Amino acid sequence: DGGITQSPKYLFRKEGQNVTLSCEQNLNHDAMYWYRQDPGQGLRLIYYSQIVNDFQKGDIAEGYSVSREKKESFPLTVTSAQKNPTAFYLCASTLQTGSVTEAFFGQGTRLTVV
Amino acid sequence: AQTVTQSQPEMSVQEAETVTLSCTYDTSESDYYLFWYKQPPSRQMILVIRQEAYKQQNATENRFSVNFQKAAKSFSLKISDSQLGDAAMYFCAYSHPNFGNEKLTFGTGTRLTIIP
Numbered sequence: 415d416g417g418i419t420q421s422p423k424y425l426f427r428k429e430g431q432n433v434t435l436s437c438e439q440n441l442n443h444d445a446m447y448w449y450r451q452d453p454g455q456g457l458r459l460i461y462y463s464q465i466v467n468d469f470q471k472g473d474i475a476e477g478y479s480v481s482r483e484k485k486e487s488f489p490l491t492v493t494s495a496q497k498n499p500t501a502f503y504l505c506a507s508t509l510q511t512g513s514v515t516e517a518f519f520g521q522g523t524r525l526t527v528v
Numbered sequence: 529a530q531t532v533t534q535s536q537p538e539m540s541v542q543e544a545e546t547v548t549l550s551c552t553y554d555t556s557e558s559d560y561y562l563f564w565y566k567q568p569p570s571r572q573m574i575l576v577i578r579q580e581a582y583k584q585q586n587a588t589e590n591r592f593s594v595n596f597q598k599a600a601k602s603f604s605l606k607i608s609d610s611q612l613g614d615a616a617m618y619f620c621a622y623s624h625p626n627f628g629n630e631k632l633t634f635g636t637g638t639r640l641t642i643i644p
Contacts, residue, residue, distance in 0.1 A: 516563075519572065
């Protein structure tokens with residue numbers, strides 16, 4: 415079955431450490447996105463990528479980095495510069511058609527700083 | 529910049545009754561799409577219904593329907609015959625066609641509780 419796989423489901427990080435969240439899709443979608451979800455704030459866009467080897471900052475990119483070396487993969491690194499990294503992170507993808515189509519989401523990664 | 533506002537943080541409804549969730553948005557674009565996503569306790573985002581702004585007819589998906597008022601920039605979701613499985617966070621979202629970047633702007637969500 416096609417879909418988006420995020421791993422791990424739960425992740426714990428010590429302060430000062432970088433950590434990488436995985437996102438893989440087999441939908442053959444062109445665009446991929448990372449969102450952060452905090453209570454009472456909905457989902458906010460961190461980074462997005464339209465094609466391989468290209469990505470753009472979203473609304474809250476500070477303290478995060480991404481790469482897009484393969485169409486199927488869009489990993490997110492939460493760096494030590496991110497002051498409040500504890501949150502739920504969602505990866506999504508869309509098919510690039512020139513009109514808006516449904517976004518497919520992964521099951522998310524819950525990151526906790528300990 | 530586009531904004532999406534959900535003014536009801538929490539709603540509750542008796543099982544089998546009807547409930548309406550509110551959403552307003554702000555945009556200067558004429559061509560856009562609106563969505564309602566459901567996030568159950570599993571936290572998987574599930575598309576409930578979508579509306580293209582150029583369509584006057586309100587979208588309907590089984591027990592779910594929308595009231596799209598383009599001039600008022602309002603996009604409410606009506607759930608009929610509420611079921612226990614409808615309990616979830618509901619997010620209203622906006623997207624504008626931008627080839628290769630259909631990023632979504634979300635509201636803050638409404639938590640829906642179903643009372644047995």
